[in-house]
Amino acid sequence: MTRKKVKLSYITKNSARKATFKKRKKGLLKKASELSALCGTEASVIIYSLSNTQPEVWPSPAGAQQMLSEFKKMPKMDQSMGMMSQESFLRERITKDNIQLKR
Amino acid sequence: MTRKKVKLSYITKNSARKATFKKRKKGLLKKASELSALCGTEASVIIYSLSNTQPEVWPSPAGAQQMLSEFKKMPKMDQSMGMMSQESFLRERITKDNIQLKR
DNA sequence: ATAACTATGTTTAGATA
């Protein structure tokens, strides 16, 4: 059972990572839908899946696109206020995994 | 304390909704970052906040935009596979709240 | 309102089938 504190690092074991991905993706989308329902807030989640070629977009690509469009219409100053910084990710590793997995 | 099972409906009390929004937004972004870290997956979250004029985009608007661009390049068929259906939301209510809150 | 606390409900890692 989940006896360890989660180590927040990349899961190298392929099968384990895939299982965790599936579980957590589900959890993430549930949380997003709850936030929407409870607060009347529109929210979108985009996941660039490791095993699929296309990203998964919730609740819909059109909705996400529209929200981004509105965002882009704002002055740069306002935009930066809404951002959170985070360094960009492991594209190389993802690509490698896609080849490796290709389930 | 959280003695009730969460009722998954719109929180009408303004202050309570705002408090929950803040807490859950934080939680949602944490989940998203964990998914990214554990699975090497790029993910974006866009929240059309109720009290702010601009949506909040994580980890960055550019990243989200790029992911959507890639998505749009795919054949329609593939796109629909990545979607999950959900009816679109409470824009009216959100707008009303923005006026009402305007904190 | 904002922050901290904490009891309880929810999520999930690892195990099992």
Place this chain on the structure above:
DNA sequence: ATATCTAAACATAGTTA
């Protein structure tokens, strides 16, 4: 791999300061 199970970890509603 896939599904279910369960205990530990985690998230959070309501409360208090």
